[in-house]
Amino acid sequence: MSTPGKEPVAVIGIGQTKHVAARHDVSIAGLVREAAVRALADAGLTWADIDAVVIGKAPDFFEGVMMPELYLADALGAVGKPMLRVHTAGSVGGSTALVAANLIAARVHRTVLTLAFEKQSESNAMWGLSLPVPFQQPLLAGAGGFFAPHVRAYMRRTGAPDTVGSLVAYKDRRNALKNPYAHLHEHDITLEKVQASPMLWDPIRYSETCPSSDGACAMILTDRAGAARSPKPPAWVHGGAMRSEPTLFAGKDFVSPQAGKDCAADVYRQAGITDPRREIDAVEMYVPFSWYEPMWLENLGFADEGEGWKLTEAGVTELDGDLPVNPSGGVLSTNPIGASGMIRFAEAALQVRGQAGEHQVEGARRAMGHAYGGGAQFFAMWLVGAEEPAN
Amino acid sequence: MARARASREVAVVAFAQSDHLRRTDELSEVEMVMPVLHRVLAQTGLKAGEIGFTCSGSSDYLAGRAFSFTMTLDGVGAWPPISESHVEMDGAWALYEAWVKIQTGEADTALVYAYGKSSPGSVRDVLTRQLDPYYVAPLWPDSVALAALQAQALIDAGETDEEALAAIGARSRADATGNPHAQLSGAVPQGDYQVRPLRTGDCPPIGDGAAAVILAAGDTARALCARPAWITGIDHRIEAHSLGLRDLTDSPSTRLAAERAGVFDAPVDTAELHAPFSAQEVVLRKALGLGDAVRVNPSGGALAANPVMAAGLIRIGEAAARIHRGESDRAVAHATSGPCLQQNLVAVLEGERA
Numbered sequence: 001m002s003t004p005g006k007e008p009v010a011v012i013g014i015g016q017t018k019h020v021a022a023r024h025d026v027s028i029a030g031l032v033r034e035a036a037v038r039a040l041a042d043a044g045l046t047w048a049d050i051d052a053v054v055i056g057k058a059p060d061f062f063e064g065v066m067m068p069e070l071y072l073a074d075a076l077g078a079v080g081k082p083m084l085r086v087h088t089a090g091s092v093g094g095s096t097a098l099v100a101a102n103l104i105a106a107r108v109h110r111t112v113l114t115l116a117f118e119k120q121s122e123s124n125a126m127w128g129l130s131l132p133v134p135f136q137q138p139l140l141a142g143a144g145g146f147f148a149p150h151v152r153a154y155m156r157r158t159g160a161p162d163t164v165g166s167l168v169a170y171k172d173r174r175n176a177l178k179n180p181y182a183h184l185h186e187h188d189i190t191l192e193k194v195q196a197s198p199m200l201w202d203p204i205r206y207s208e209t210c211p212s213s214d215g216a217c218a219m220i221l222t223d224r225a226g227a228a229r230s231p232k233p234p235a236w237v238h239g240g241a242m243r244s245e246p247t248l249f250a251g252k253d254f255v256s257p258q259a260g261k262d263c264a265a266d267v268y269r270q271a272g273i274t275d276p277r278r279e280i281d282a283v284e285m286y287v288p289f290s291w292y293e294p295m296w297l298e299n300l301g302f303a304d305e306g307e308g309w310k311l312t313e314a315g316v317t318e319l320d321g322d323l324p325v326n327p328s329g330g331v332l333s334t335n336p337i338g339a340s341g342m343i344r345f346a347e348a349a350l351q352v353r354g355q356a357g358e359h360q361v362e363g364a365r366r367a368m369g370h371a372y373g374g375g376a377q378f379f380a381m382w383l384v385g386a387e388e389p390a391n
Numbered sequence: 392m393a394r395a396r397a398s399r400e401v402a403v404v405a406f407a408q409s410d411h412l413r414r415t416d417e418l419s420e421v422e423m424v425m426p427v428l429h430r431v432l433a434q435t436g437l438k439a440g441e442i443g444f445t446c447s448g449s450s451d452y453l454a455g456r457a458f459s460f461t462m463t464l465d466g467v468g469a470w471p472p473i474s475e476s477h478v479e480m481d482g483a484w485a486l487y488e489a490w491v492k493i494q495t496g497e498a499d500t501a502l503v504y505a506y507g508k509s510s511p512g513s514v515r516d517v518l519t520r521q522l523d524p525y526y527v528a529p530l531w532p533d534s535v536a537l538a539a540l541q542a543q544a545l546i547d548a549g550e551t552d553e554e555a556l557a558a559i560g561a562r563s564r565a566d567a568t569g570n571p572h573a574q575l576s577g578a579v580p581q582g583d584y585q586v587r588p589l590r591t592g593d594c595p596p597i598g599d600g601a602a603a604v605i606l607a608a609g610d611t612a613r614a615l616c617a618r619p620a621w622i623t624g625i626d627h628r629i630e631a632h633s634l635g636l637r638d639l640t641d642s643p644s645t646r647l648a649a650e651r652a653g654v655f656d657a658p659v660d661t662a663e664l665h666a667p668f669s670a671q672e673v674v675l676r677k678a679l680g681l682g683d684a685v686r687v688n689p690s691g692g693a694l695a696a697n698p699v700m701a702a703g704l705i706r707i708g709e710a711a712a713r714i715h716r717g718e719s720d721r722a723v724a725h726a727t728s729g730p731c732l733q734q735n736l737v738a739v740l741e742g743e744r745a
Contacts, residue, residue, distance in 0.1 A: 246468075
């Protein structure tokens, strides 16, 4: 039997909830349904048009529901359909979208609903990540405690001035003011306020960290025929990849993990990108702590090693810069953990569909969505374009 | 209906599992998984770095900590970095994700593994956390009680009786004497009622275990295995969560998945069914249309060993191993998730005839 070429995959519907600290007005089922209904409306489709559902979220301990896809089958119209539940830590939102895209690329299904969520108000994320287990390294009082030493290592290695992190936070929080779905809308934000905020895990300040959000993000993915019927411009998937490496071992570079480099290289190869800095118009990057912007700029090949912070400092990553990073406000402004990766993927798609509203990057034709998780060991990325891929 | 069938030939070429034990206090999950991974790789001669895609299935709730699978990945030896994913489901669904990945043409081989340790906690209590968190889970109805509701519904409908259920338990454990990995085998007493009408012998043993499978496409599969177990169809379906919305004596999701996977196109000689409770075998036999000529659960099935999150993948592995050994030509493998068979996966495996 011959190997058929992959079916092109298009994003034709996107729906988000307004992300907030606590959605006391809806159940978990109500939250996910809100995003799914918006995505269906955006695609001009109904539940009957969906062949399969792929759902993702971060650990079940955050809501205290084991394998919630079972309980959510009804709310997501999945009864009688296939339903898959992906969990790859913080990268899960991205991985979930890629698993859904593969179902179409493999021609197993034609139209798939993919959704990721977190209702963090049901518990306390910091302590949900800090359950001690004998003989295993705990995550050291939440994610900030784990990542702060690696930020410090980046600063030492590159000689970056300690002002760069606050520039990222100031930018992302201002971008969030243009995004109606963003959690944090700090209308009185100033750079001085960011720099004066309390130090949490040195060198990470309070205003340089992500919030805890309730929220969900959904996308409708479809094949070429489905895209042709779409009422709004589709975003085409030009490349997508996942890479993983071990959590802890002597050779691991926590500042710029090899898995991240390899994942980006695979996506660029698929998309025919040879110079990401020039050929990509916008990046939605998983930046839960501000310093990860310059770190990932290098890891993803947008800057040479040691040079990422210079792009940030020069304003290249501003909304009106040469390479806008997180025009939506990013994870720093909105962090329903399990959904955060999918929001990155969805916001990249919004950009190339020209549907990003006030935070639209003028003329964006190719955009990247990026997610990572675990101890910076899991990576998921995709590159979407306004035009159908040539191959 | 042809869309659920493989457009690319993919086979199970190797299968390994741990011995399933009531407790493994001295082993971490990594230590439990690693020997199984080494054994399955050794069967093919492949190294971790030569595998095109890796996917695992497990549950944080069994491990008692968030992101438990991040540590287990260390057992794979993911260096240089690998293309890898994880489902918070039984490993049978990890196998499905891997099968899809191979269908895209992006990988020719896949390593799939799953594991679960039930011994650190009370799995009956843990599984109540799968239920609707607002209206049902606060009442803590446990997995045995829910299975008993299903069993009673079957008895009330005249589809089985306690004697027939006892015979299923006895047959499973007698068959398990030929399975060195089984937790319970031989003449196991039917025991007292756990929750009426289910007795101890109608319920699965609680235990720890792991399993792994290697998939390969086309000629790669032929090169790695003398008689590959070709996955000629695979599909899975979910039903409503609320027990009040379902007819517990039937499994329409199993039937639909079976249709899509091509089970009914030709007779099967073997069925490996993930039926943790004896009465569930009755439901699944009906949904899959299995006659008396079909060998059901020659491994002993989940009544002989039920490592949660691996038991479904083991059904696929056991069915495939039977094809590898020439004991089956066309087998159906089934995995389930959720209370009272809410979600079901069905795969058809075939060996090339001599």
